[in-house]
Amino acid sequence: MQVMKWSVMALAVAAAGSTQMAFASSQSESNGFLEDSSFDIHNRILYMNRDFRSGNPASRSAQSYREETGWGLRTLFESGFTQGTIGVGFDAFTLSSLKLDGGSGHGGNGLFDVDSEGDFEKTQSQAGGAVKFRVSNTGLKYGDQFVSSPVFSTDDSRILPESATGTYLVSNEIEGLELSAGRFTAISSQVSTDRDTFGLKSANIFGANYSFTDNLSAGVHYSDVEDHFKKTYLNVNYNLPIAEDQSLNFDLNGYHTKGDGAELSGEADNDIWSLAAAYNIGAHTFTVGHQRSSGDAGYVYGVDGGGTVYLANSVQYSDFNGKDETSWQARYDINMATYGVPGLSFMTRYIVGDNIDVGTGTDAQEREIDIEAKYVIQDGAAKDLSLRVRSAFYRNSNSYADTNGGDLNDLRLIVDYPLDVL
Numbered sequence: 122m123q124v125m126k127w128s129v130m131a132l133a134v135a136a137a138g139s140t141q142m143a144f145a146s147s148q149s150e151s152n153g154f155l156e157d158s159s160f161d162i163h164n165r166i167l168y169m170n171r172d173f174r175s176g177n178p179a180s181r182s183a184q185s186y187r188e189e190t191g192w193g194l195r196t197l198f199e200s201g202f203t204q205g206t207i208g209v210g211f212d213a214f215t216l217s218s219l220k221l222d223g224g225s226g227h228g229g230n231g232l233f234d235v236d237s238e239g240d241f242e243k244t245q246s247q248a249g250g251a252v253k254f255r256v257s258n259t260g261l262k263y264g265d266q267f268v269s270s271p272v273f274s275t276d277d278s279r280i281l282p283e284s285a286t287g288t289y290l291v292s293n294e295i296e297g298l299e300l301s302a303g304r305f306t307a308i309s310s311q312v313s314t315d316r317d318t319f320g321l322k323s324a325n326i327f328g329a330n331y332s333f334t335d336n337l338s339a340g341v342h343y344s345d346v347e348d349h350f351k352k353t354y355l356n357v358n359y360n361l362p363i364a365e366d367q368s369l370n371f372d373l374n375g376y377h378t379k380g381d382g383a384e385l386s387g388e389a390d391n392d393i394w395s396l397a398a399a400y401n402i403g404a405h406t407f408t409v410g411h412q413r414s415s416g417d418a419g420y421v422y423g424v425d426g427g428g429t430v431y432l433a434n435s436v437q438y439s440d441f442n443g444k445d446e447t448s449w450q451a452r453y454d455i456n457m458a459t460y461g462v463p464g465l466s467f468m469t470r471y472i473v474g475d476n477i478d479v480g481t482g483t484d485a486q487e488r489e490i491d492i493e494a495k496y497v498i499q500d501g502a503a504k505d506l507s508l509r510v511r512s513a514f515y516r517n518s519n520s521y522a523d524t525n526g527g528d529l530n531d532l533r534l535i536v537d538y539p540l541d542v543l
Contacts, residue, residue: 168190170531187227270326274428286317290303300329304323356375375393391416405453408470419446450471
C-alpha cells in the first residue's frame with residue numbers, strides 16, 4: 122500500500138510537469154517554516170443533557186437523565202513549509218478538558234472518559250504531532266492529525282475531537298481535481314486519551330473530487346478497514362442559480378459497504394443513499410431530503426471515525442440509517458443578517474423514518490425534530506465567539522428502542538471561542 126501512495130504522488134507531480142497549469146504552485150509561494158506558521162487556541166464549553174422519557178433501553182439501565190458540562194481547550198500549531206523544491210513542516214496539537222459538572226449518577230453523554238473505578242475523569246489531556254512535506258501542490262502528512270474524508274472522518278461533536286494516526290496525501294496538481302490517499306493505524310475517541318480507542322488495525326483510503334464547473338462537482342472515495350468492512354462513497358453536487366438572490370442546490374450522497382475479514386463491526390453489507398434539494402431565496406433556505414437504506418444490515422461506521430456519515434438525514438441524534446429504512450426530511454433555515462442582525466441564524470427540521478427491519482416481523486419507525494439558534498459575535502474583543510443552542514426531540518416505536526435508544530429529549534448549549542494567536 123505504501124508503494125501505491127507514492128505512485129499517486131508521482132503521478133500528480135508528473136502531471137504538473139506536463140500540464141499547462143492555471144494556478145500557481147503552493148510550494149513556490151512558500152515564505153518559510155516560521156514565516157507561514159500559525160498558532161490557534163480554541164475554547165469550547167458544552168452543556169449537554171438527555172432526558173430519556175422511559176429509562177434508557179439502549180444501555181438496559183434505569184438511568185432516565187444525563188446532564189454534564191465540560192470545558193475543552195484545543196491548541197494547534199501549524200508551521201509553514203521550508204523553501205525549495207521539497208518543503209518540510211511540522212504540525213502539533215494539544216487537547217485538554219475539564220469536567221465542570223457530571224457525576225456518576227447522571228453522566229454518560231460521551232463527554233468524559235471513565236477511570237478504573239468507574240468514575241468520570243475530572244481532567245484529560247492529549248498531545249500529538251505530524252511531520253509534513255510538500256512538492257508543488259501535493260502535500261504528505263505523517264503522524265497524528267484530524268481527518269475529513271467521507272470514508273474516514275474524525276468527529277468533533279463533543280468537547281474535544283477525535284484524532285487519527287497515519288499517513289495522508291492530498292494532491293491538487295490539476296486545477297479542479299483533488300486526489301487523496303491515506304493509511305491510518307489508530308484513532309482516538311472524543312473521550313479517550315488512548316492512542317487507539319477502537320482497536321483499529323488499518324484503514325486504507327483513496328479519493329478523488331473534481332469540479333466540472335463552478336456549480337457542478339462530483340467525488341468518489343474508497344476505504345478498506347481491515348477485518349471490518351470496505352466502503353465506496355459517491356457524491357454529486359449541483360447548484361442552479363435562478364436569480365440574483367435565488368438558487369437551487371441538489372446534493373446526492375451514497376455508500377456501498379461490504380463486510381470484510383473477521384467482520385469485527387458485525388454484519389455490515391449495506392447500500393444507503395440520500396438526496397437533498399435546497400431552495401435559497403434571500404435570507405431563507407427550504408430543504409427537502411430523502412434517504413434510503415437497503416441490505417443485510419444498517420449503515421455501519423465508527424471504527425473509521427465518528428464523523429464518517431456524509432448523509433442528508435444524519436442529524437443531531439439519529440442517523441436514520443437502520444436496516445431497510447426509508448426517511449424524509451423537511452428543513453428551514455434563516456439568516457438574520459438580511460434583517461439587520463449579522464451573525465444570528467435559526468434552523469428547524471423534521472425527519473421521519475419507517476420500514477426499519479428489526480427482525481421481529483414488525484417494522485419500526487422513528488422521528489426527530491431539531492431546533493437550533495446560533496449567534497456569532499462580529500467584532501470587538503470577543504470577535505468570532507459563538508453561542509449555540511441545539512435541541513432535539515426524538516421518538517421511536519418500542520420495537521426500535523433496544524437498537525437505537527428509546528424516546529428522548531436532547532439539549533446542548535455550546536460556546537465556541539477561537540483565537541488566532543499567530
